[in-house]
Amino acid sequence: xxxxxxxxxxxxxxxxxxxxxxxxxxxxxxxxxxxxxxxxxxxxxxxxxxxxxxxxxxxxxxxxxxxxxxxxxxxxxxxxxxxxxxxxxxxxxxxxxxxxxxxxxxxxxxxxxxxxxxxxxxxxxxxxxxxxxxxxxxxxxxx
Numbered sequence: 001x002x003x004x005x006x007x008x009x010x011x012x013x014x015x016x017x018x019x020x021x022x023x024x025x026x027x028x029x030x031x032x033x034x035x036x037x038x039x040x041x042x043x044x045x046x047x048x049x050x051x052x053x054x055x056x057x058x059x060x061x062x063x064x065x066x067x068x069x070x071x072x073x074x075x076x077x078x079x080x081x082x083x084x085x086x087x088x089x090x091x092x093x094x095x096x097x098x099x100x101x102x103x104x105x106x107x108x109x110x111x112x113x114x115x116x117x118x119x120x121x122x123x124x125x126x127x128x129x130x131x132x133x134x135x136x137x138x139x140x141x142x143x
Contacts, residue, residue, distance in 0.1 A: 037099060040101060059118075063076040071105065074101045074125070
């Protein structure tokens with residue numbers, strides 16, 4: 001390939017729909033073209049799932065996290081930075097514009113208690129797991 005533009009890493013795209021379980025077990029499908037896509041790490045602990053999204057150049061007020069019908073959607077926009085007057089651009093690799101990532105939550109995820117924190121360009125989304133329903137033992141009285 002003879003191009004001055006780098007290949008997109010891992011074929012990840014802005015509007016691709018990710019199943020969180022697929023991400024956890026490394027199963028990916030074909031990608032669609034995109035302007036830019038934030039990179040996301042997905043972690044699991046016994047108590048919760050965590051998503052860490054790299055969002056350089058984005059402020060917390062430009063980010064939206066929504067959970068609806070078992071799907072977590074991360075969206076927002078990174079503004080274009082115009083070069084100073086009289087400056088000539090030779091290469092632009094940093095993308096700007098709208099982005100969106102969607103993740104299907106596993107059945108044990110509690111979508112009602114999702115929280116998000118934005119610090120130093122990293123958005124951390126915590127998705128607690130539902131408490132496992134334990135069988136209740138009922139005492140049988142003998143008469």
